[in-house]
Amino acid sequence: MAAYLVRRLAGTIPVLLLITLLVFLLLHAAPGDPASLLLSDATSEADVLEARQRWGLDQPLHVQYLKFFTAAVTGDLGKSFRFAQPVAELIATRLPATVELAAFSILIAVTLAVPLGVWAGARPNSWVDNLGTSFGLFGISMPNFWMGIMLILLFSGSFHLLPSAGRSTYGVVGAQETGFYFLGSLLGGNWPAFKDALLHMAMPGLALGANMIGILMRVTRSSVLEVLHEEYVVTARAKGMAERRVLWRHVLSNALIPIITVAGLELGTLLSGSIIVETVFAWPGMGSLLITGVTSRDYPLVMGLVMMYTAAFVTINLVIDALYGIIDPRIRY
Amino acid sequence: MTLDTKQREGIEIVGLEIPGYGSGKATAGKPGLYIYKEVGMIGRNSKTLIAAFIFSLFVGAPGLAAAQSRVAIGVTETMETFNPYGDSVSLLYGIWCQVLGCLGTYDFGKGEYEGMLAERWEVKDPKTWIFHLRKNARFHDGSPVTAADVIHSFNRIRTDPQSKQKQNIAPIASAAALDQYTVQFTTKQPTAPLTEYLFDRFIVTSKAIYDKYGADVADRKYPIGSGPYKFKELIPGQRFVITKNPDYPGMREKKQAPDELIFRIMREPEQRVTALLNGEIQIAQFIPPHLRERVEKGPNSKIAPTDSVEIMFLAMSPKFKPWDNKLLRQAVAHAIDRDTIIATLLKGEATRLDGPIGPGQYGYSPNLKPKYEYNPEKARQLVKQAGFPNGVDVDYYTPVGRYTLDKQISEAIVPMLNAVGIRARLQTPEWATLWANVQAGKVPFYYMGRGSVVDPSVALSQYFETGGSPRIGYSNPKFDKLLAQERQTFDPAKRKKVLSEAMSLLTEEAPAHFLWRHQMLYGIAKNIDYKPTPSGRIFGDEIRVLR
Numbered sequence: 001m002a003a004y005l006v007r008r009l010a011g012t013i014p015v016l017l018l019i020t021l022l023v024f025l026l027l028h029a030a031p032g033d034p035a036s037l038l039l040s041d042a043t044s045e046a047d048v049l050e051a052r053q054r055w056g057l058d059q060p061l062h063v064q065y066l067k068f069f070t071a072a073v074t075g076d077l078g079k080s081f082r083f084a085q086p087v088a089e090l091i092a093t094r095l096p097a098t099v100e101l102a103a104f105s106i107l108i109a110v111t112l113a114v115p116l117g118v119w120a121g122a123r124p125n126s127w128v129d130n131l132g133t134s135f136g137l138f139g140i141s142m143p144n145f146w147m148g149i150m151l152i153l154l155f156s157g158s159f160h161l162l163p164s165a166g167r168s169t170y171g172v173v174g175a176q177e178t179g180f181y182f183l184g185s186l187l188g189g190n191w192p193a194f195k196d197a198l199l200h201m202a203m204p205g206l207a208l209g210a211n212m213i214g215i216l217m218r219v220t221r222s223s224v225l226e227v228l229h230e231e232y233v234v235t236a237r238a239k240g241m242a243e244r245r246v247l248w249r250h251v252l253s254n255a256l257i258p259i260i261t262v263a264g265l266e267l268g269t270l271l272s273g274s275i276i277v278e279t280v281f282a283w284p285g286m287g288s289l290l291i292t293g294v295t296s297r298d299y300p301l302v303m304g305l306v307m308m309y310t311a312a313f314v315t316i317n318l319v320i321d322a323l324y325g326i327i328d329p330r331i332r333y
Numbered sequence: 334m335t336l337d338t339k340q341r342e343g344i345e346i347v348g349l350e351i352p353g354y355g356s357g358k359a360t361a362g363k364p365g366l367y368i369y370k371e372v373g374m375i376g377r378n379s380k381t382l383i384a385a386f387i388f389s390l391f392v393g394a395p396g397l398a399a400a401q402s403r404v405a406i407g408v409t410e411t412m413e414t415f416n417p418y419g420d421s422v423s424l425l426y427g428i429w430c431q432v433l434g435c436l437g438t439y440d441f442g443k444g445e446y447e448g449m450l451a452e453r454w455e456v457k458d459p460k461t462w463i464f465h466l467r468k469n470a471r472f473h474d475g476s477p478v479t480a481a482d483v484i485h486s487f488n489r490i491r492t493d494p495q496s497k498q499k500q501n502i503a504p505i506a507s508a509a510a511l512d513q514y515t516v517q518f519t520t521k522q523p524t525a526p527l528t529e530y531l532f533d534r535f536i537v538t539s540k541a542i543y544d545k546y547g548a549d550v551a552d553r554k555y556p557i558g559s560g561p562y563k564f565k566e567l568i569p570g571q572r573f574v575i576t577k578n579p580d581y582p583g584m585r586e587k588k589q590a591p592d593e594l595i596f597r598i599m600r601e602p603e604q605r606v607t608a609l610l611n612g613e614i615q616i617a618q619f620i621p622p623h624l625r626e627r628v629e630k631g632p633n634s635k636i637a638p639t640d641s642v643e644i645m646f647l648a649m650s651p652k653f654k655p656w657d658n659k660l661l662r663q664a665v666a667h668a669i670d671r672d673t674i675i676a677t678l679l680k681g682e683a684t685r686l687d688g689p690i691g692p693g694q695y696g697y698s699p700n701l702k703p704k705y706e707y708n709p710e711k712a713r714q715l716v717k718q719a720g721f722p723n724g725v726d727v728d729y730y731t732p733v734g735r736y737t738l739d740k741q742i743s744e745a746i747v748p749m750l751n752a753v754g755i756r757a758r759l760q761t762p763e764w765a766t767l768w769a770n771v772q773a774g775k776v777p778f779y780y781m782g783r784g785s786v787v788d789p790s791v792a793l794s795q796y797f798e799t800g801g802s803p804r805i806g807y808s809n810p811k812f813d814k815l816l817a818q819e820r821q822t823f824d825p826a827k828r829k830k831v832l833s834e835a836m837s838l839l840t841e842e843a844p845a846h847f848l849w850r851h852q853m854l855y856g857i858a859k860n861i862d863y864k865p866t867p868s869g870r871i872f873g874d875e876i877r878v879l880r
Contacts, residue, residue, distance in 0.1 A: 032765035036772045039497070047499060054494070083413050084495040093569065149603055157607045164607045170405070170572060170595050282599050284570035292411070295765055 001325060005318065012314045016307065017069065023306045024065050027299055034081050034297040055081055055299075068303060077307070078300035082292065087304035091286060095308075096179030097167060098278070098285035102270055104182065104201050105209035106263070113213045114252075114259065117220025121255075122247055124225060132217060139214025144273050148207035148280035155203060163200055165282035172196040204281040208273055212266045219262045223255035230254070256327050264320035268313045402878040404591040404861060405614040406871060407605035408598060413569045415552040417536045419495040423785065427870030428596065429536045432575055433558030434478065436464060437532040439787050441693060441866050446528045450478055450537055450559065456823050459523035460506075466514040472539050473557045473578060480510035485540035493548065501534040523821040525828055529695075529788035533870065561874050562594065572597045577873065589862075589877035596871075609634050609856045616863060616871070617856035621737060622680040628856040638852045639865040640684050640693060643784040644792070645736065646845040647746075652806035653777035655725050661755070662843040664715035666705035668753040671848055673707075674745055678738055683849040688840045691850050693867060695788040696832040703841050712753035724754030730779040732768075733761050737851050743780050774803025785868065789832065790819060797839055807844035 034055065035048045052058050056067065071078060077087035113136075120132035156164035163169065168181055172193050178184050182201060185193035227233065228251060236246045275287030282288075286305055293301035324331045410424040417429040430438065436451045448454070452467045470478040487508040490498045504524040509517045520527060538558065542551045556564040561581040566574040573596040579585050597614060599605045605617035606624050610631045620628055620636065628634050649656040649665060656662060675683045684691050688701040716724065729750070731743035743759055750757045757778075762770075770776050786792045794801045798816050799808040815835035822828040840847070855865040862877040 030766070031762075032769040036769050037765055044499075044503070084416075084419060085414075149601075152604060152607050156611050156613075160611055163613055164611055165599050165601075165604045165613075166571060166597060170403075170566075170574060170597075280601060280604070282571075282597075282601070282604060284568070284598075288570065292413075297765055 001322070005322065008318050008321070012311075012318075015314060016310055019310045020069065020072070020303060020307055021065065024068070024299075024303060025061075027297070027302055028061060030297070032297050034299065037296050038081055038298070068300070072303075072307060077304035080293075080298055080301040082296050082298040082301065087300050090289065090301065091304055091308055093179065094284060094286045094289050096181075097283060098271075098274055098287060100180060100182050101201060101204055101208060101274060101278070101283060101285060102267070104205040105212065105270055106267065108205050109209040109212040109216055109266075110263070113216035114220050117217040117259075118224050118247060118252055118255075120217070121221040121224025121228065122251075129221070132221065136214040136217040136221075139210040139212075139217070141214075142210055144207050144211060145276045145280050147210050148204065148277055151203045151207055152280075162203055167197070167200050167284060168193075169196050169200075204277050204283055207280070208270060208277045211273065212263070212270060215266055216259065216263060220255065220259050223258045224251055227251045227255045253327070257324065260320055260323055260327065264316055267316045271309055271312060401592040402589075403593040403595060404616060404873075404876055404878065405595040405597055406616040406618065407608055407614040408596050408618050408871075409600055409605075410598075411570075412567065412573050412596065412598065414495070415556070415567060415569075416493070416495050416548070417538060417552065417556075418490050418493050418498050421497040421500075423869045424596070424871075426534055426536070427868075427872065428573055428575065429558075430533060430870070431560045431562045431872050431874070432556065432564050434470070434537045434560040435533065436483075436535045436537065437528065438870075439532055439868070441868070444693065444695070446532050450483075454528075457517075459821055459823065460520045462518045462520065462527055463511070464516045464518070466516065468514055469582065470559050471580065472559045473563050473580075476539070476541060477513075478537065478539075478559045479513050480516045481513075482537055482540045483516045484508050484510050485543060486535065486537045489538065489543070489548075490535070498534065498536075501530050504530060523823075525820050525823050526695075526788045526790040529791055533868065561590075561872075565593070570598060575873065584874065587874050589879070590874045591876055591878050594871075594873045594876075606856060609858065612858075615858040615861050616876075618853075618869070618871075620854040620856045622682050622854070625680070625682075625854055628854075633859050634856055635859055637855045637857050637863065637865055638682065639855070640691065640850050640867050641784075641853045641869070642694060642786050642850070642867040643736075643782045644686060644689060644691075644786050644850055645683075645780070645782045645848045646686075646689075647848065648771075648776075648779050648781055648796075648805050648845045649843070650774070650777045650804075650806045651808075651844055652774065655719070655721065655727070656777055658719045659842060660715045660719035661721070661725070662846070663705070664712040664719065664753060665750065665755065666843055666846040667708045667712035667715065668755065669746055669749050669846065669848070670707040674742060675849060678741055678745060679849075679851070682737075682852040682854060684852065685849050686847040689793065689836050689847050690786060690789050694786060696829045696836075698829070698833045701833060701837055701840065703837075705840075705846070709749075709753050716754040721754065724756055726756045726758070727778055728760050729757040730760045730762065730767060730776050732764050732780065735764050736780075736782050739780060746780070771804055772802070774806050787868065789836070790816070793835065793839070797844060805844050807842075809838070809842060812838055812842070 034057065035051050039048060039051060056064055059067075068078065075088065077091070079085065080087050080090055083090060116132045116135070120129040123129055152164050155162040181193065182197040185191075185197055233246060233250055236250050237243075274285060275290055277283065278285045278287035279291060286308065290302065290305045292298070293305060408424050410422040411420065412425060412428075414420055417425075417433055429435070430449070434450050437446055437448045439445075440447045448467075450466055450470050451464045454462060454464045457463055464483070466478060466480060466483070468477075472478060487502060487505070490496050490502050504520045504522065504527060505518050506521045507519045509519075511517050518527070524530075538551075542555045542557060545551075546555060558564070559581075561578055561584050562575040563578045565576045566572070575594050577584060577590060577592045584590070599608060599614075599617075602619065602621050602624055605614070606620060606627055608614045609617040609628065610633075612633070617628075625636055628636050647665060647669075649662045651657045651662075671685050675681060675685060687704045690697050692699075729743065729747065731739055733740045740761060747757045747759050767776070767779070771779060771781065783792050783796065794816055796802065796805050797807050797812060799810070799813050812835060815831055815838065819828050819831040819835060822831055839845075853865065853867070853869070855863070857863055860879045862879055863875065865871075866875075
């Protein structure tokens with residue numbers, strides 16, 4: 001297992017290299033010059049030249065890329081053009097918001113989709129199945145930005161139940177030092193702050209997780225349906241085992257592999273989905289930072305964020321692969 | 334970053350907030366129920382509330398501050414840096430100006446510049462300006478604001494590697510302190526509109542704090558200024574909170590000015606409207622025309638319009654064929670039915686421009702000639718006279734989502750142009766691409782806006798003076814001469830006359846066809862009295878909390 005993980009980790013280096021190279025080239029190929037976009041309207045030609053020099057844009061492309069990559073492997077992601085701050089520092093301030101939101105979405109998705117999928121799979125063509133399938137289809141079909149706006153209109157606009165945007169109410173002092181408002185207030189037992197963080201996270205979490213709920217629910221259903229026809233299930237039933245125990249112990253644990261695979265893949269989609277959802281809900285995470293970076297052609301910021309997203313995606317896949325071995329003892333690396 | 338508790342004005346009494354219950358007045362140290370005015374609609378733990386209530390009735394609430402009035406504002410621009418010189422957006426200029434202090438501001442009501450830290454100013458000779466500082470101006474730590482602070486600020490704007498405000502001091506060659514309260518600016522050329530560059534823009538920070546702590550620590554930990562409000566909290570990308578400074582001259586009398594202002598970033602218009610109707614914010618910036626009705630129908634909200642100081646125009650670069658032909662440019666001016674676009678698409682929420690500027694902007698004259706009326710027949714004739722009997726094909730570029738209904742407006746303009754023989758192909762590149770190309774002078778025909786036009790001198794020079802910028806590439810020695818002349822004319826009446834002459838020439842030459850200024854709609858809670866300003870800056874002491 002350890003050797004496998006080391007092999008896989010080593011394999012991530014070329015992936016990072018390729019992806020950052022691709023993004024680097026695409027960024028530079030896109031029209032629009034950071035100096036003209038970031039500097040003020042009335043900046044003199046000399047100031048523009050000075051800025052380009054300061055940002056290293058006067059050097060050949062391959063030199064710029066090599067400088068970026070060699071610095072990045074030592075943990076130095078450079079300085080943002082737009083904010084004149086180290087990119088790593090900027091990401092660190094935004095990372096907790098994105099991580100909390102993504103984790104919360106997964107939590108919602110898994111707790112809703114898996115039981116619903118198992119239930120629907122156990123009773124195919126029943127009303128539960130039909131309802132669950134329609135629900136799943138709804139989740140898959142709705143673009144998350146639309147879902148977000150509808151949620152805002154409904155729960156904030158009409159019912160006045162939830163705050164429409166942001167991460168916290170001003171005046172409710174939570175775990176602002178760490179940036180993990182939800183987790184920090186939960187662990188610290190700061191209940192007003194916890195409630196506030198939860199209320200703020202409910203809608204973006206649901207909007208972001210809706211798609212995953214739909215897909216996970218459908219995969220769970222079909223996987224459960226398939227396993228239900230296995231001989232060991234018939235045997236379990238023939239032994240007189242209670243149906244609930246058959247379902248949760250024998251069926252679900254054997255149906256988990258495809259569910260986890262899809263959940264892992266969906267996590268990647270979730271990360272990219274967060275870019276849009278964060279904008280809709282004014283969520284101060286990495287996604288909204290990336291949009292600022294792209295629109296102002298802030299090369300170091302975009303590169304840094306892309307590296308983070310890539311690393312997260314690779315790590316998630318690695319964890320999923322490691323999980324296989326735990327869930328299914330037959331799988332050995 | 335949050336200032337520590339000792340540095341804060343007032344105390345956060347979270348457990349005592351009763352959302353949606355209005356407000357009550359209380360006196361520090363006296364028993365009673367202390368209620369914040371606006372805290373959103375989320376309920377609190379009722380047991381905590383009751384306990385706190387009983388506690389405050391019997392024990393009193395020693396040290397608790399008086400009832401705070403809070404106004405939250407949904408804004409669209411960025412707030413990412415603690416460095417007051419590190420960004421150049423109107424929202425931040427406005428916030429820093431009322432927290433740290435600035436030399437002066439433009440009073441849109443009176444139509445003239447007013448001093449803030451500067452008590453008065455004079456032009457000693459065409460290149461020498463003297464600013465006299467208010468002698469009673471104090472930083473929030475009690476130290477006086479002096480000429481040394483102004484010079485220090487000038488140097489920071491000029492040399493700070495993060496500074497994005499160098500353009501604001503571009504005409505100034507040097508700055509010197511004549512005495513403790515007098516500053517002299519020497520300009521490179523005679524620059525009559527110098528206040529347009531400096532006022533609302535030139536932020537004054539403390540030299541002593543900078544010298545003691547250095548830029549980064551001074552900006553992050555000691556944002557101590559001399560304005561009518563004080564810094565309380567800035568969370569980049571989320572919110573900026575400022576509190577009232579009762580020691581600022583005249584602030585004690587402004588009892589209805591909010592004790593706290595919270596600027597919250599909300600980029601989506603839907604979000605701002607919902608938050609306003611929901612009571613989460615009390616002022617929502619920039620409501621698009623199609624959401625106006627929702628705000629007006631809200632039981633506790635109203636709409637307050639203001640003309641913006643952003644002029645919208647169609648640029649026709651004479652560097653490119655066929656736009657080198659004046660008759661064709663004038664044909665465009667006659668072909669577009671601005672009144673219909675304003676009445677239908679913009680639902681009346683724009684003011685038509687006849688010439689580069691409109692009412693309220695410096696040097697505006699209602700009698701400026703020529704005026705282009707919508708006359709498609711005349712436009713067709715002009716196209717023929719221009720040498721295109723069979724019409725002409727052009728590419729027309731528009732931003733998408735940058736300005737109010739920009740794409741829809743352009744989609745309405747295209748058939749109007751087609752109808753007179755100017756066959757326009759609509760191009761909709763992404764903003765970053767379009768803007769870079771416009772700045773490099775590579776786009777012949779485009780829809781665009783120029784913001785912050787209070788005194789038009791700077792904008793006119795930037796877009797139309799020879800060498801101003803490559804954006805339009807128009808060059809006319811007569812126009813250049815008029816602009817140079819107005820910059821050297823310090824008598825306001827005479828200067829306005831020269832400006833009018835320059836603008837008249839420009840309108841006739843039509844390197845750009847000036848269309849309208851959008852009306853900016855603000856959504857405002859009914860318990861707030863606020864008249865938004867055309868520049869988009871929001872000053873707390875201009876807001877009144879009614880109940």
